[in-house]
């Protein structure tokens with residue numbers, strides 16, 4: 543149990559002592575960990591920190607804009623925004639295997655980040671939002687009997703070829719502590735308490751081959767689902783309202799590259815399918831599908847079909863983990 547202002551003061555002093563007058567770079571993903579690390583390091587060393595935000599074209603709707611606004615504009619952090627959509631899409635063309643997709647996205651991410659870092663020739667440190675559970679997880683890797691079911695590219699991600707020293711100020715913190723720290727540093731509550739989002743992003747939520755056209759459809763459908771989860775409450779009459787977003791651990795839409803027939807006005811449609819997934823879990827190792835109210839599901843389905851031209855059918859995933867995983871790939 544620790545006192546937040548004291549903790550921040552101590553962390554700030556320790557970062558200053560570690561880096562001195564050196565320059566630091568950090569890969570900002572928009573996720574909680576890298577965001578909190580950026581805010582903390584910025585508090586300590588201000589403009590000695592430069593963040594690189596790589597947009598692989600597989601982010602959620604308006605995510606790039608939000609990150610730039612929050613860090614660049616509101617917090618005054620130096621952020622370089624790299625739109626690498628074309629490069630990622632190019633390399634993903636024709637690739638359908640989930641692990642192959644993950645490898646490509648991870649590899650390109652490192653490539654783009656390295657190219658940007660190389661331009662910041664004064665940087666001596668690479669900052670990362672590694673948290674305590676990541677430290678434990680990577681310590682377990684390679685041990686007898688352990689195997690990766692899915693390669694998580696943003697854990698222990700960047701290679702040593704950059705020749706930078708590692709700065710990992712969140713190494714001793716658990717997720718809930720990182721969140722409290724983020725709020726204390728002035729990050730918006732909604733950002734800090736966001737559902738987890740995988741490093742490969744929509745790349746593993748578009749089944750099979752990834753195309754920009756599919757990503758654009760999925761982004762719109764996903765944003766509608768999330769908006770409705772945030773605006774609808776588990777118990778409307780409760781004293782303290784809890785949204786369905788906060789009542790679920792992870793929720794998202796999945797793009798199925800399958801066409802089915804529908805009717806619209808007096809015409810026939812032949813369009814794609816979107817699946818909705820919402821789960822409740824403690825540790826993401828096992829999970830239950832969320833029992834969302836039928837009216838809420840109905841509303842989300844209507845909105846997606848009416849507002850996203852190109853989608854004419856919405857289904858709800860009622861599979862637990864195990865045997866299904868949370869993501870579809």
Ligand code: XMP
Nearest residue numbers: 692693694695738740741742826867868869
């Ligand atoms: P699964 O699908 O294995 O997911 O039940 C468990 C949790 O891990 C997340 N996940 C990933 N996170 N890179 C990540 O950073 C990945 O490749 C990846 N695959 C799954 C998933 O979103 C869920 O929270």
